Amino acid sequence: MRIRDVFAAAAGAAAGNPLRTVLLTLAMAIGVAAVVVLTALGDGARRYVIREFTALGSNLVIVLPGRTATGGVNPGSAVTTTPRDLTIEDARAVTRLQAVLRVAPVAVGTSEISVGGRLRDTLVLGSTAEFLEVRRFTLAQGRFLPVEDWDRGSPVMVVGAKLRTDLFGAEPALGQFVRIGDRRFRVVGVLAASGSGLGMNTDELAIVPVALAQAMFNSNTLFRILIEARNRALLDAAKSQAIEVLKQRHGGEEDVTVITQDAVLATFDRLLGTLTLGVAGIAAISLAVAGILVMNVMLVSVMQRRAEIGLMKALGGSSGTIRRLFLVEAALLSLAGALGGYAIGHAGAWVIRFLYPTLPAYPPDWAVLAALGTALVTGVLFGVMPARRAAALDPVLALARR
């Protein structure tokens, strides 16, 4: 029997019982579609996080006060105080380092902001002119904080897009006076809307000069120092130089934690990668169930086609041919299911992208290949037993029974 004939016969057998074929294909398709959609979700989340981080600027080194001997960054060290403050002077010292391009000291606190009787609580961020470039923000209107002495800020502020709408509505914001805590600031710029970044919604920020923020919160310490390295190759150099200079300035005591974008990114990448894998694994259980179904239906099919098989054998068909016939049928059914599931899965991913445009929900290639491969392999594997059973039939007995 030629290959083409084998395929034609198998396809004919599948088409001869359309309802059964459709159900079998559907079962396989559900499994594959589940894997494709779920990995698309997981990988979409991973890509989203990476994109958010890259938007922060990829040459970024972040210094935070405090360090724990246990190592790593834990939630406790996210906001902490140390006996020796991380000061503006420290940030200035970092500026002079060779591997460093720009430095932005950051002080953060919450305060009440009011304008014309309207009052709301908001996050106030104290920084310098460099902050705009280090964080890759863009302005919608006006200008950013002026370049000036870091210790003496002029009473001007830049507001986030949403905060601007909340405070001023449709009126122009530039040039208006706003009260934060007990100080007055003039609005000189409005940030372009950027959507919520990781954790900190930049659209609701009020940015003021760092010296004024420190005065307002009555503290000398910085929340972070953001350092932009000259280029990616100098990232590690910038990190070690920054640690060195801060250690020197703090009496030989290493009381800061310095993290690079890459380290944080790698952690997230690993975490979300594992999650995607786990979810895909759970979905893949359904492929095994579909495999069992394939086996079951093929077994029934062998039973029903006893006479046919007997006739084939009597006419000289070898056991190998019979075996191949049934295996090809199982493989074809699985393949149809896998392709159908692939299409459904992609449609599902498209719907997710349509509903959540910020989430780049594309199934990763490895997952698609794995799903298709697993579907095909389970189909064929579970087809082996029925095929062997068919091949082992005794032609005389098979023909004799009815």
Next chain:
Amino acid sequence: MIVRDSVFLALRAITAHRLRSFLTLSGIAVGIAAVILLTSIGEGIHRYVLAEFSQFGTNVIGIAPGKVKVGGGPPSGLPTSVRPLTIEDAMALARVPRVNGVAPTAWGNAEVAAGGRTRRTTIYGVGADATRVFNMSVRIGQFLPPEEPSQARALVVLGPTLKRELFGTENALGAKVRIAGLQFRVIGVLESKGQFIGIDLDDTAFIPAARALELFNRDGLSEIHLSYEEGAEVAPVVAAVTRILAARHGREDFTITTQEEMLRTLSNILDILTMAVGALGSISLLVGSVGIVTIMTIAVAERTNEVGLMVALGSERSTILGLFLGEAVVLAVLGGVTGLAAGLGLAQVLRMVVPALPVQTPVLFAVLAVVASGLIGLAAGVAPALRAARLDPVEALRAE
């Protein structure tokens, strides 16, 4: 036809094709087992996390400076320009009825040195009530004594990890340690509390709150924690605390979080997680039910003659319908029970392998699993059974 006969017939039909029936029910069984195992793990994580949180006591209230922001979420520990919470505020709260412990809390990160060894760690400034509020116990020595905040002595109680790192196995009581350059005398070592979601709770040092404020050069506490009597209503306590602090501050510029609320929110989130994981597992169940539809369709086609004969002999169509539906349901429930057993077995194995995770199958879920498998059988059996019931007896008898 009586019910017993129907069941008997269904069982006979199932046992007639043993391999086929076994495969069909194993499809359902795998699905149910997956759901049971995954929800068990989810429930285990749920219990684990709640237990982690409850180890601080469930009757605790936290007060933080600053009002809840418009966007939601409590104050984050960032400095604010609002009036700080002071140790005096905390002391005023001790007079609230039913409150049995108040711990003013200020924390920071500093270097602790003793005997030539240093370690950077978290320093908590607290009061004498902290053991009761945070559910801690002292292993050796004593905890910080109750003292006037203005005259708090430089005493420190070490967490076990910190004690081990600094002193090894030697006696630490009475020893001098330097915290950020200031000298403190060790008066106690705490009992180990272990890890809390990856953070070592034993790597800490407790000093009087007033000393901590001095050390970190802060004018306000990070938080005030207070505990109330077991079994007391939380609402009156919160109301009294709010009244006193509002009177002291002139307005309500603080946020109160009760442990109860927090646990409830957390519990909800974890429930959703368990549900989501269970939903993922039930994809397999869906595939398994397609399997039942397929096999029942085949069975109806195979037994066309039989059906024709039964109808010709006077069977009602509803009997035929019931017969095939019964077969599908029995098949699915058998699969469900098998899957339940497998899922429970796997959960037990997991519990042995990972003793830290209290894997637990909720009885409700087990019952639901079996009921769900029955419903799946019913739903999957409807189309094939209807097909059988609608067969024309004459045609059916003549077929093949």
